[in-house]
Amino acid sequence: MPTPRSRLRRLTRGLAVASLAAVLVGGAVSASAHPSASSLRGLRILLTNDDSMRAERPTNSDGLGLYEIRKAFCAAGADVVVIAPWSVQSGRGTAVTNSGSIQLGSKDLPAGYESDCAGAPAKGVVVGLCVDTVPCTATSPGATPSDTVKFATRGGLHDIAGWTGEPDLVVSGSNSGLNIANSVTDSGTVGAAVAAIEEGIPAVAFSSSANADNTNFPVENYRATAEWGARFVAGLRSNRLLDQHDFALNVNYPNISAGASAKRAVWASVSDGTFAYHSYAKQPDGSYKIGLAACSGLPTCTVTRKDADKTWVLDRGHITVVPINWDRTYGYPTDKRELAKVKAYVERHAPRP
Template structure:
């Protein structure tokens, strides 16, 4: 495409981004073609919370359906291939033997059945289990990275006809933030890293949830999904979708009516916001539990990195946007510093507001 044509397309798409419905919109009424800034974009959507969306706490995949709705409303063609069971904490784990089976979900959660009905692929939702035959209620699950590699290395071509796609991998919306030391454990982030390893741009989304730490209100998922669609549309309009690094986006809790603050460009913190504990419950047995930071003055686990994702999100209430790569060496090394700076400038100055 010639530069003048590319600039014209970006300008037209960006204008559409500005009119994209915000997080409160949940309509399934078709938008005019010019108001659908993700038209023609093929998206693989996965998570680490499964595709079940059955728990009252909304911790097992409801965010995936809110994200699917928002992306389709913006014009994207979305195919879901997600873990069969909850796989939270699996990081970049992969399965080394056996077989993976896709099971298409025919009855989607109430209220989400017609969200993507008009897409070219029909936007199927698949769960991926570790089995040589049909997935059953107790079948073990594929990991988040398994789902991405399976999709990119054959399943999307077989099931959706995308022999040269997708254009983007989106992961989430995770039930809970993925910040600081938790990033290494995150299957949501691990799946995004698997995509960029395969040369496909990727964005990972997580939301904080309410003060209880165990409930994840629909309002948080919906706000995150609305921002996600507008962010992806803006990155696309400015030719900033890249496979050089993934973007990790964490959205604050807005379920009590508070507003999220504008996106802040952050780094992965070094603290531990949530950690595993192991309490003896027998001579050779230890129960797994959790410890939490509370951001009180003098709290020993408060983050010390100045631009940390956890500080921006949990203390200051900002949307946190963090570039992440599979290179986990100390310090910063980038072969594409210009693009990294362009993405940062867009996020901080020109990107969507909450």
């Protein structure tokens, strides 16, 4: 059940949106307070990821998906501020940094994305966080995804963008590769969303499939994820489902780069069959080389759940939406009313790809 602190946050966020609508229509709250399913106007979004904000690699594995999300959500009217890890932090889960100094890093935006948020109040500012004693360099370690959310909501957004109060929504991604099955636990993309709901802030994590042979991450997949994601979030908002923060939503988008079309969104569960398998091969010098590949041919790879995200997105080509809870207490009771509402929206009203 929501705590008094959570209820207060919900109330203040609702008042902020209503106040903005009143300004837009000259002092009277109207339908502007509940925008259509094609609009995110007035929504303040903190955008982060675990791939960094560098977007320099030819494989598109270090943050290009973040810029596609930024583009699509600004185009829908949102005020988007990016505070993301300075360097790739994939696989960091919910890890946090407990000491040292945070530095703010910046770089030129990727070509073609420079003006995407120019009309937004915060102008689409993009900042990378590193953990270093000197200004961020090419080799500076990045802050974790959870670090970025905590930093942003505990003064960072005020200092960087002039925001007061919390963002209306935290969006994490779009990740380079699917975050399904056991990868959900490892994922810094999901970890950032968990950090948000722990703070009482609604959150959605997005992940995009690699190409068919897992050699790169096509911009087509990122773009499809982002454009569908903006419509999905706008639909949640117009159906009054965006304010809940009892759970985050983990969205995975299938590979469409070879010409296939994504299939409708399904409400799924985290798969019980391993997806990403880590191996450790001993080397002549006594060290162990770490390997990471899709799980294959082992009992742990077997999926038994009929609603497993791994099956629906990877094998059947559907968009999957999975509710993720911050509370790891097994068997702890939850208020299922909000869960049922969001599930019904996904199954009956989510936008078509």
